[in-house]
Amino acid sequence: MARDPSSSIEIRVLSKRGSNVIHPVEVDTPPLLPSPSPGPVPVVYREIKHFKKWVPWLIPSFVVANIIMFGITMYVNNCPKNSISCIADFLGRFSFQPFKENPLLGPSSSTLQKMGALDVSRVVDRHQGWRLITCIWLHGGVFHLLANMLSLLVIGIRLEQEFGFVKVGLLYVISGFGGSLLSGLFIQENISVGASGALFGLLGGMLSELITNWSIYANKLAAFLTLVIIIAINLAVGILPHVDNFAHIGGFLSGFLLGFVFLIRPQFGWVSQIYASPEHSTSPKPKFKTYQCILWVASVILLIIGLTLGLVMLLRGVDANDRCSWCHYLSCVPTSKWSCKTEPAYCLSNQIGNQLNLTCSSNGKSSIYLLADPTSSQIQGLCSQLCN
Structure with a gap:
């Protein structure tokens, strides 16, 4: 059976993302001009747009x-x-x-x-x-x-x-x-x-x-x-x-x-x-495939x-x-340059005048610092360095 050319419609899909992905987009289709002489009617290319592009914020x-x-x-x-x-x-x-x-x-x-x-x-x-x-x-x-x-x-x-x-x-x-x-x-x-x-x-x-x-x-x-x-x-x-x-x-x-x-x-x-x-139209297809x-x-x-x-x-x-x-x-590979022990350090401290004595509870290291009236934040910072 011959196909009626006047009713032929072709759907064309273009890609906005190069050759990577098929992405339907919508562009203007020029209007059809009447044919001056009898002959086959030109094919209508219908552009479609389904996937919306969002503005990222x-x-x-x-x-x-x-x-x-x-x-x-x-x-x-x-x-x-x-x-x-x-x-x-x-x-x-x-x-x-x-x-x-x-x-x-x-x-x-x-x-x-x-x-x-x-x-x-x-x-x-x-x-x-x-x-x-x-x-x-x-x-x-x-x-x-x-x-x-x-x-x-x-x-x-x-x-x-x-x-x-x-x-x-x-x-x-x-x-x-x-x-x-x-x-x-x-x-x-x-x-x-x-x-x-x-x-x-x-x-x-x-x-x-x-x-x-x-x-x-x-x-x-x-x-x-x-x-x-x-x-x-x-x-x-x-x-x-x-x-x-x-x-x-x-x-x-x-x-x-x-x-x-x-x-x-x-x-x-x-x-x-x-x-x-x-x-x-042919037999209707479901929106998603079975495996999806x-x-x-x-x-x-x-x-x-x-x-x-x-x-x-x-x-x-x-x-x-x-x-x-x-x-x-x-999660962490220990080396001579750093330690993987990132938990807050704990030290025993003893203040005698301007001399602060610290001993790390985890590795037993001790050190003496000359500090007058150190704050708890300073002691904690020194303790962290001593224990690492």
Whole structure:
């Protein structure tokens, strides 16, 4: 049977993101002019737009908030007042702790604890569960902050443009919470800070988005290699003190599951049929493919079970290191340049005139300082240096 050329309509899809992804967009189609002579009617190209581009503002706001919190933390730290020596003295009270105490150019452990770092003993014994959230807005130092914020801008803005601030915001916060839970199960003595768990949640979400929306990607290998490079850089930073790789892992797993829930796209056949004319419509296609629905349901179930089980275990004081004696090396590798003991130090002090005698309770080291009427913050700062 011959096909009527006058009713032929072709749907054409263009990409605004180069050859990486198929992205339907809408452009103006020139009007058809009447044909001066009999002949076939020209084909009408109908451009469609389904995926909305969002203006990113939440991720930049998160970056500003993290930078402000780091500035406040350094102001509270006040190294010249609380330590004998500081790095970058010209910065005044914003100067950094000695490199041996904090190689990331940042504050002391006691300051981070005061500002809301994750301290399992306080979460369990003092019911300070809010630390599971506040710790993701703190950073151990300048290097830690820069690595996280640059990665957050590169990854987060792209996701917010594609999926909006609500989904990306929930992905960020819930992943950070998941990272804190896993960190709390393994980091029983040391404190933990960093937005790395939330950042790795975005990375995990990108990976699951690549899987669940597999058919729309033209260059899958390039997207995969980009993820691997960013993950490798952040894992390398994670072996330093004050940075927690357990938060990275927990955040990545949480974000990976959340990506199947929040970052799912309708299949292209469903998008095409809503623009097709009735005479060209075929059998209706569901909005999502079967494997997308299966992944969505499985991810929701696993996420609820994982977060609930992790929270219950943490509040009951379960130490996951009892079942994995070597796992602590995933978070910090000790060297001659730094120690992995980032918990607040405790010292025995004795003041005789201008002479202050300190003895570290953990390693037994002693030292004498000439200080007249030292404050408790100064003693704590000296104690931290002595015990590291």
